[in-house]
Amino acid sequence: MADNDFFDDLRKYFHALVYIMVFMAIFPVVTYWAVSRKDSATDTIEEALEKPENEVVDGLHVASGLIADTGYETVLTNCTKCHSSKLVIQNRASREGWESMIRWMQETQKLWDLGENETIILDYLSKNYAPEKKGRRAPLKGIEWYELED
Amino acid sequence: MKKKQVGSRRLFLKRGSVLALAGLAGIDIVFSKHLPKGYVPLALHSDDPFALFNKHKEMSLLNDRPWNMEAQAHLLDDRITPEDRMFIRNNGLVPENIDPENWQLTIEGESVSKPKTYSLQELKNKFKHYTYQLTLECGGNGRSEYNPPAKGNQWTIGAVACARWTGIRLRDLLADVGIKGDAVYIGYYGADKHLSGDESQVVISRGVPLQKAQQDETLIAFSMNGKDIPLVHGFPLRLVAGGWPASTSGKWLNKIVVRNKVHDGPKMGGASYRVPCEQVPPGAKVPDEDMCIIESMPVKSLITYPKTGLMIGEGKQIEIRGHAWAGELEVAKVEYSIDFGATWRACTLEKPVNRLAWQHWKANINFPKKGYYEIWAKATDENGVSQPMVVPGWNPKGYLNNACHRIAVKVK
Numbered sequence: 001m002a003d004n005d006f007f008d009d010l011r012k013y014f015h016a017l018v019y020i021m022v023f024m025a026i027f028p029v030v031t032y033w034a035v036s037r038k039d040s041a042t043d044t045i046e047e048a049l050e051k052p053e054n055e056v057v058d059g060l061h062v063a064s065g066l067i068a069d070t071g072y073e074t075v076l077t078n079c080t081k082c083h084s085s086k087l088v089i090q091n092r093a094s095r096e097g098w099e100s101m102i103r104w105m106q107e108t109q110k111l112w113d114l115g116e117n118e119t120i121i122l123d124y125l126s127k128n129y130a131p132e133k134k135g136r137r138a139p140l141k142g143i144e145w146y147e148l149e150d
Numbered sequence: 151m152k153k154k155q156v157g158s159r160r161l162f163l164k165r166g167s168v169l170a171l172a173g174l175a176g177i178d179i180v181f182s183k184h185l186p187k188g189y190v191p192l193a194l195h196s197d198d199p200f201a202l203f204n205k206h207k208e209m210s211l212l213n214d215r216p217w218n219m220e221a222q223a224h225l226l227d228d229r230i231t232p233e234d235r236m237f238i239r240n241n242g243l244v245p246e247n248i249d250p251e252n253w254q255l256t257i258e259g260e261s262v263s264k265p266k267t268y269s270l271q272e273l274k275n276k277f278k279h280y281t282y283q284l285t286l287e288c289g290g291n292g293r294s295e296y297n298p299p300a301k302g303n304q305w306t307i308g309a310v311a312c313a314r315w316t317g318i319r320l321r322d323l324l325a326d327v328g329i330k331g332d333a334v335y336i337g338y339y340g341a342d343k344h345l346s347g348d349e350s351q352v353v354i355s356r357g358v359p360l361q362k363a364q365q366d367e368t369l370i371a372f373s374m375n376g377k378d379i380p381l382v383h384g385f386p387l388r389l390v391a392g393g394w395p396a397s398t399s400g401k402w403l404n405k406i407v408v409r410n411k412v413h414d415g416p417k418m419g420g421a422s423y424r425v426p427c428e429q430v431p432p433g434a435k436v437p438d439e440d441m442c443i444i445e446s447m448p449v450k451s452l453i454t455y456p457k458t459g460l461m462i463g464e465g466k467q468i469e470i471r472g473h474a475w476a477g478e479l480e481v482a483k484v485e486y487s488i489d490f491g492a493t494w495r496a497c498t499l500e501k502p503v504n505r506l507a508w509q510h511w512k513a514n515i516n517f518p519k520k521g522y523y524e525i526w527a528k529a530t531d532e533n534g535v536s537q538p539m540v541v542p543g544w545n546p547k548g549y550l551n552n553a554c555h556r557i558a559v560k561v562k
Contacts, residue, residue: 082345084215090294090304101301108416110346134297136540140524143459143558148468 065089071124074117082109088129095126203382206234212303216240216345217382220291220308223555224457226473229510230283231311233380239288239309240382241417242342242353245402250386255370257323259407261333266326270386274372276326277318282367283507284392285312285475286399287447289423292551295541298433300548307452307555312473312508315390317371320406321364329408336363337413338389338400355415356423357407358391358398362445367392367506370403392506393477395423395444395549418443425545432544441546446477449537450552451484451511451529458557464520471512472555474499474529483530484511488523491539491554497527523559 054061056068064085066072079088082105093101099122105111114121199217200207206225212218219238226235250270258265268276288309293300320336337357344351362368369390371379379385384401391398397417407413417423424441426434451474462468474481480502485494497513517523530536541553 080215082215084213086211086213087303090212091301092299093301094298097298097301104420108420110344110348110351131297131299134295136297137553138295140458140556140558145459145461145560146457148456148460148462148466 067128069124069128071120074120075124078112078114078117078121082111088125092129092131093125094131095122097131098122098125098129203238204234204380205238209235209237210306210308212305216242217244218303220305221311222308222457223452223454223472223557225454226308226310226452227454227471229473230375231313233313233375233377233383236311236313236383237288237309238382239303239396240342241397242344244382245341245343248341248381248385248402253386253404255387255403256405257327257408258405259337259409261330261408261410263328263330268323270372273318273323273370273387277322279316280319280366280369281314281316282369282392282504283312283314283502284367284369284390285310285447285506285508286390286392286396287311287450287475289395289397289444289447289549290547292541292553293548295551295553296432296544296548297541298544300546302547309396310450310452310475312475313374314376315369315371315388315392316373316376317369317388317390319366320368320370320389321366323370323406324363324408327408330410332410333360333408334411335359335409335413337407337409337415337418338403339405339407339415340384340400341402341404352416354397354400354417355413356397356400356417357409357413357415358394359412359445360408362391362394362398367504393446393475395447397423412443421547423549424547425549429543430545434544434546436546444549446479447475448542448550448552449476449479449481449529449531449535450474451481451527451537452555453486453525453527453557456557456559460557461560461562462517464517464561466561467514467516469512469514470497470525470527471510472527473508474511474527475508476529476531478506479531479533480505481509481529482532482534484509485528485530486513486515487526487528488515488517488559490524491526491528494528517559517561520561523561524556525559526554526556528554 054063059068061068061072064076064080066075066085066089199211199214199219205219208225209219209221212220217238217240221235221237253270254267255273256265256267288305290302291305291309292307293302294304294306335357337355339352339355342353344353371388371390372386373379374383379388387403389400389403420438421441423444425444426436427440427442430436452472453470454472455470456468470486474484481499484497484499486497487494497511499511500509502509528537537552537554539554541551
């Protein structure tokens with residue numbers, strides 16, 4: 001019957017379409033799995049990709065840990081090409097101090113002329129990563145108290 | 151011999167593959183067009199450094215480009231520091247694809263009679279092997295306490311280790327090459343890569359005076375704690391100069407130069423590993439010519455047990471213990487205080503297993519009543535010089551902080 005043939009054909013096409021769709025759905029996943037396996041850093045990449053790269057949470061740029069204040073993108077672009085943002089975050093200095101670090105990097109570490117970005121970077125660093133007054137010896141901090149076992 | 155790479159892992163993924171993977175996963179990297187060429191977003195560029203370098207999970211990661219990691223005091227309780235608790239200090243990128251079969255060490259410079267090159271196997275076969283336990287401490291260990299703050303990795307107390315190193319004496323090697331009468335200094339070169347990506351730029355090339363180079367304990371090491379040196383600690387060859395800033399112990403060693411003047415490689419001049427020859431007030435600007443190279447590290451100690459934060463019941467006695475070291479010198483005495491330095495009591499102190507190895511100390515202590523205590527440890531070297539209780543003299547790069555280690559205890 002013509003009608004049956006038509007529905008048979010439709011069913012075949014539908015099946016084919018389903019196969020194609022399933023294939024399309026699975027292929028990228030499998031390929032991604034294979035590629036990331038090859039790079040043997042599966043967990044890190046997957047975890048990393050799940051993180052929205054430029055999310056700012058509690059005033060911190062998640063991917064870099066930088067304080068998300070005016071100019072942090074400029075710092076990200078110019079400073080973290082060579083070294084980690086961790087190096088910025090763990091340091092504290094006055095404007096003069098940050099400037100002298102930039103000069104040192106320019107003289108010895110191949111840092112480029114920052115042009116008008118230099119002011120943006122220095123404004124950002126001297127405001128957000130200024131020295132803390134800690135005296136000649138700071139109190140012990142960050143102690144995690146625990147009971148003696150045995 | 152096996153070919154050592156960073157396993158099958160990759161230290162840094164290429165930007166292309168990151169974007170490709172992001173694309174496959176259907177995730178757009180926002181602002182990816184703004185990323186500089188060759189820049190890999192922080193979250194994507196690193197493998198897990200704890201797995202990558204076989205490090206204890208409680209190690210503190212200070213920096214991931216370049217890799218820098220330090221221990222906490224309680225992790226350093228072992229007499230011989232195991233690989234997983236040894237600090238990592240890098241100035242550049244860890245070399246990849248090291249092939250020990252074809253590794254060569256060249257000895258050259260104006261003060262060698264004739265340059266000479268050795269294969270790794272030749273070095274191992276031709277010269278007598280020696281093993282010493284050697285204290286390596288980063289010159290900047292303790293930097294985080296200086297005020298005004300000094301730039302660089304903010305080490306607290308954990309950039310020190312004392313592993314067993316096996317290798318040949320640098321002295322024997324220099325004798326085999328033949329050095330001239332005007333030789334005064336040696337410098338090292340290694341295979342690490344500069345952060346800027348410039349292949350021609352040397353990351354760090356420091357050295358020691360000939361006198362230090364010719365000590366019994368100054369080794370060209372090929373093994374650490376009885377195994378091949380771990381990649382991040384300098385596989386396949388490392389110069390090891392115990393008691394001096396660990397930056398004199400060059401990793402991935404492929405060249406030694408014998409000099410007729412103080413070696414002038416990168417990080418030998420300026421403020422690098424140098425301190426004011428005469429003490430300056432905190433925050434002073436110091437001209438280069440008034441800076442002197444750090445040689446022997448100062449006397450210092452660590453309380454490795456108990457871990458800070460201990461809460462104990464009133465009337466309980468506890469053992470405290472740790473290590474003490476004094477650069478080129480031996481430690482003569484270790485004392486502890488539980489009253490913020492007002493009174494001190496002696497600890498039992500062992501002799502070093504060999505020269506330049508740290509020494510172990512311990513004491514049993516009681517607390518007179520309930521309350522908050524700090525246990526402070528203070529070592530004194532054979533010349534009668536002790537650790538200060540406050541942070542010592544300020545210097546521009548924050549080196550040599552050997553202030554007493556302190557831990558907190560509550561008696562309830």
